[in-house]
Amino acid sequence: MSQQDISSLIESFSKLRLVVIGDVMLDRFIWGNVTRISPEAPVPVVEVNRESVYPGGAANVARNITPFGGKVELIGLIGSDSEGEVLAKTLEDCHIGIDHMLVEKSFSTITKTRVVAQHQQVVRIDREKKQALTDNARNLVLNQLRNVVGEVDGIIIEDYGKGLIDNELVSSVVEIATAGDVVVTVDPNPKNPIDWKGVSTVKPNRSEAFHEAGMQDSSAHLPPLEDGDLLQVGNHLLKRWDSQYVLITLGEQGMILFSDRGQPYHIPTRAREVFDVSGAGDTAIAVFTMALCAGANALTAADLSNRASGVVVGKLGTAEITKEDLLKAVEG
Secondary structure (H helix, E strand, O other): HHHHHHHHHHHHHHEEEEEEEEOEEEEEEEEEEEEEEEEOOEEEEEEEEEEEEEEEEEHHHHHHHHOOOOEEEOOOOEEHHHHHHHHHHHHOOOEEOOOOEEEEOOOOOOOOEEEEEOOOOEEEEEEEEOOOOHHHHHHHHHHHHHHHHHOEOOOOEOOOOOOOOOOOHHHHHHHHHHOOHHHHHHHHOOOOOOOOOOOOOOOOOOHHHHHHHHOOOOOOOOOOOOHHHHHHHHHHHHHHHHOOOOEOOHHOOOOOEEEEEEEEEEEEEOOOOOOOOOOOHHHHHHHHHHHHHHOOOOHHHHHHHHHHHHHHOOOOOOOOOOOOHHHHHHHH
């Protein structure tokens, strides 16, 4: 595609409506400076300058869609607690639809707090309690999806392994999406073995892909298209999941796309500087899905996704990418 065609494609993202289903969480950042070591223990003392909150997990995927003007509905679980209230307000501020979110009294909103000093993450504090999805909660999630599926272009399943995503839920989501001719893409979690059959694309990172294939990774130093183990893993997962595409992110080596219609395609990284990889995978699946739903072929979608990830890792925190950022990356 020409640069003008790609620019038109990106502009068309504003017409899309997507649904993100997955484990949502609140990302807190405490920003400060370190000038001394604590006399109480050999740890740095962080003098706090400011704090900020962002949508995290599946909610960060949704956050990467709204800057392009598209509409996104988020389906997930939050608790009836103060963190849940903060997250709901944060989602609304980011123009993410929350009408289909579920609030459970017995559920504690997942919160990750990162302390950052001089552009370096000092520590991360997680507050979470993994809970299996109840039959009642699963039915509520699926009912919410049925209410909107007739009006959406794509569904993203974002699995952080916190309990929302299970085989029964995924099977029903695929059935609903297939009936409505809706694209389904997936960001998987290797700690949560799921049968992804029927989805359009599964996007693991390299370590997740090798874990899913049950293979040791000892060849990361090789060029991707000369890496026999990587090629074996990608083709194995493509057949196992019976999906159209498997998109494996490779960090500093970019991405590699496996297709049921052709040879693997490697996209080198576009990142110039790497400050923070937080949320890069969320950006990748969001942009790839938007491009696919807007009519791009998988190669173009993967290339745009790779460019978007290259922008995000150059920012601190779980940063979002704007339409202007991506257009500049394409022009560059």
